[in-house]
Amino acid sequence: MTPAQHPIEVESYRILRSQVDTARLPPGTRVVTERVIHASADLDYAKDLVCDEDALRAGQRALAGEAPLVVDVRMLAAGITSRQCVVALDLVPALGPVQGLTRSAAGIRMAAAEHPQGAVWAVGNAPTALRELVRLAADGVLRPALVIGLPVGFVDAAQAKAALRDSGLPALSNRSAKGGTAVAAAAVNALLSWRPVP
Numbered sequence: 541m542t543p544a545q546h547p548i549e550v551e552s553y554r555i556l557r558s559q560v561d562t563a564r565l566p567p568g569t570r571v572v573t574e575r576v577i578h579a580s581a582d583l584d585y586a587k588d589l590v591c592d593e594d595a596l597r598a599g600q601r602a603l604a605g606e607a608p609l610v611v612d613v614r615m616l617a618a619g620i621t622s623r624q625c626v627v628a629l630d631l632v633p634a635l636g637p638v639q640g641l642t643r644s645a646a647g648i649r650m651a652a653a654e655h656p657q658g659a660v661w662a663v664g665n666a667p668t669a670l671r672e673l674v675r676l677a678a679d680g681v682l683r684p685a686l687v688i689g690l691p692v693g694f695v696d697a698a699q700a701k702a703a704l705r706d707s708g709l710p711a712l713s714n715r716s717a718k719g720g721t722a723v724a725a726a727a728v729n730a731l732l733s734w735r736p737v738p
Contacts, residue, residue: 552578560586567737568596572712572730579726588714590701595710599660599686600731607685608659609728610651612644612669616662619725622732626651626659628669645672652682660731662688664724667700674700674707687711688727690719 553574557563560583562570569591576585603609603623610626611617617625628647631654632638638646644666652673661684663670670689676682689704691697694717701713712727 549578556583559583562586566591566593568593568600568731568734571734572596572727575726575730576723579722582718584716585714585723588716588718590705590711590713590715592711595686596712596731596734597736598710599688599712600734600736602658602660602685603732608655610655610659610661611724611728612647612663612691613665613721616664616721616724616728619722620728620732622729626655641672642666642668644669648672649676652676656681657683658685660684660686660688660728662690662724662728664688664690664719664721665692667691667693667696670700670704671696674703674709677707677709684709686731688724689713690724690727692718692720692723 556574556577562574565573572591573586573589577583608626609623610628613629614627617627628651629644631650632643632647645668648669649672661673670691673687687704687709689701689711691700697717704711704713
């Protein structure tokens with residue numbers, strides 16, 4: 541137990557590790573998987589998350605180097621207390637057209653214009669935001685250091701995450717329709733606290 545850990549947190553991780561074997565996972569994948577399971581109490585994430593160790597290391601390095609952290613919605617930003625976030629949805633005017641896009645997708649488009657290179661992106665709410673991010677990258681508008689794509693929903697969430705994985709972008713995602721801002725925040729917080737061995 542480190543001085544910053546509360547005994548309840550220590551016990552929670554002990555129970556988690558007694559119920560799911562994370563010891564054989566690569567270090568970044570283990571840190572993210574345990575944090576997501578801890579935040580959600582959902583052991584299925586041990587099999588549902590799709591992690592790429594090189595992508596996680598790239599994201600961790602980018603965050604450690606003070607790269608911008610762009611999130612889709614304010615609720616996700618609220619779960620990340622150790623870093624300032626750019627909230628894409630906050631860039632969208634309260635009134636007026638958004639060029640046939642959902643407000644979430646329009647926010648991603650606006651944020652991409654401000655942070656086209658090297659940012660870490662986290663989407664935990666709308667699949668349309670993740671779809672727009674993948675489209676912008678395919679068009680050469682956006683080159684992220686890492687995309688944490690964990691939107692939730694019954695309409696297009698699993699498919700949007702599959703599109704992210706198929707895009708070749710450095711990514712962290714999951715296979716199912718579940719996800720959400722708490723899970724995405726847990727993944728970001730895991731990378732912010734992770735100190736990989738060189």
